Amino acid sequence: MEKRFAIAxxxxxxxxxxxxxxxxxxxxxxxxxxxxxxxxxxxxxxxMDFWENAIRTLLEKSEVGKLSGIAMAVPGPFDYEDGxxxxxxxxxxxxxxxxxxxxxxxxxxxxxxxxxxxxxxxxKSFGKGEVYKNMENLPKNVMAITLGTGLGxxxxxxxxxxxxxxxxxxxxxxxxxxxxxxxxxxAVSLRGLLSNYKxxxxxxxxxxxELYILAINGNKxxxxxxxxxxxxxxxxxxxxxKSFNANMLVxxxxxxxxxxxxLNSFREKAKQSGIEIELILSTxxxxxxxxxxxSLLYEA
Numbered sequence: 654m655e656k657r658f659a660i661a662x663x664x665x666x667x668x669x670x671x672x673x674x675x676x677x678x679x680x681x682x683x684x685x686x687x688x689x690x691x692x693x694x695x696x697x698x699x700x701m702d703f704w705e706n707a708i709r710t711l712l713e714k715s716e717v718g719k720l721s722g723i724a725m726a727v728p729g730p731f732d733y734e735d736g737x738x739x740x741x742x743x744x745x746x747x748x749x750x751x752x753x754x755x756x757x758x759x760x761x762x763x764x765x766x767x768x769x770x771x772x773x774x775x776x777k778s779f780g781k782g783e784v785y786k787n788m789e790n791l792p793k794n795v796m797a798i799t800l801g802t803g804l805g806x807x808x809x810x811x812x813x814x815x816x817x818x819x820x821x822x823x824x825x826x827x828x829x830x831x832x833x834x835x836x837x838x839x840a841v842s843l844r845g846l847l848s849n850y851k852x853x854x855x856x857x858x859x860x861x862x863e864l865y866i867l868a869i870n871g872n873k874x875x876x877x878x879x880x881x882x883x884x885x886x887x888x889x890x891x892x893x894x895k896s897f898n899a900n901m902l903v904x905x906x907x908x909x910x911x912x913x914x915x916l917n918s919f920r921e922k923a924k925q926s927g928i929e930i931e932l933i934l935s936t937x938x939x940x941x942x943x944x945x946x947x948s949l950l951y952e953a
Contacts (some may be wrong), residue, residue, distance in 0.1 A: 656675065657715045658945050659673070660677060660703070660708055660724070661724045661725070661944070662707065662726070663856045663946070664692075664728070665727055666691055667745075668688060668689060668690040669703065669707055670942075670943065671688075671707045672685045672943050673717060674944060675811055676951050679948065681947075682715070683925070683940070691703045694745065694747045696748055697748045724771050724947045724948075725946055726775045726945065728743075728772070728774070729774055731774070733774060733803045734771045736755040737751065737752065738753075739751070741774060744879075756771070757807050758770055767879070771946070771947075771949040771950060772865075777807040780903060780945065781812070781945035781946075782797075782940075782946075784809055784937055785951070793815070793900040794897055794900050795810075795903060796808055796897060797902075797905075798808065798827070798906075800843075800904065800908035801842065801843060803828060803842055804827060805906070827889060833850040837889045841886050843861050843908060846865060849863070849878035851876060853878055861907065869914075877915065884918050886919050887918070895926075900931060902932050902939075904932070905935040909934055916932070916934070920932075
């Protein structure tokens with residue numbers, strides 16, 4: 654079988670990470686990973702210079718003669734089918750609002766109109782990437798969540814995103830589910846974690862790292878804040894793990910790096926609910942997102 658290769662890009666507000674992906678085996682060439690930081694609020698042409706340089710650098714570094722496409726993991730709001738960016742008032746990509754990314758890339762390269770340029774939500778790319786890391790996961794029902802400044806989620810069945818139907822929440826999203834006196838993201842995100850600590854101690858921690866250091870050094874209030882975080886996480890997602898009949902739960906995002914501090918309370922809640930599930934803690938969000946975005950071309 655002829656080898657197929659793609660360039661995958663994880664598009665962030667202050668950087669892009671890109672790499673060559675072997676679509677035949679669904680593997681990221683780790684030695685090809687290229688990361689560049691920049692201000693995404695620069696004029697469009699200057700941002701596109703960074704993107705173009707990343708793509709050309711990969712093509713020059715690799716021995717790939719022919720590409721099967723470009724796949725991009727992009728935050729929303731974004732028209733993932735059409736390729737139009739609708740990000741606004743998020744302090745990133747301000748000048749891209751209403752612009753079609755496919756057109757911008759075709760202006761820089763001599764791609765044919767039928768050359769595949771595909772887009773996936775960054776949180777969904779992460780979840781799909783975790784599935785495609787091990788092809789044995791493809792038949793599984795997987796729920797993947799990202800814990801960071803926000804709360805991302807996706808539901809995956811047979812390697813495909815499920816965002817409609819009675820087994821998943823509206824649009825497959827959990828961040829805006831009603832929870833306590835607000836919504837899920839208020840409790841299960843970095844701000845929720847910091848809020849827990851302030852409520853318990855009366856002290857406002859400056860950031861997640863400061864709270865993490867307090868906890869690993871045995872600060873009781875910090876440890877309690879993480880325990881409460883795990884309980885809140887369980888309250889929010891256990892009903893959907895059950896509804897979706899999930900076999901596997903993947904947790905990623907910056908806060909996942911502190912998994913040892915909140916997963917015990919999560920597991921206890923799951924046990925009390927009679928839910929047994931394979932739990933994967935991912936600390937490799939970027940290359941995972943690259944693989945997830947490229948899976949659109951694997952399926953093509």
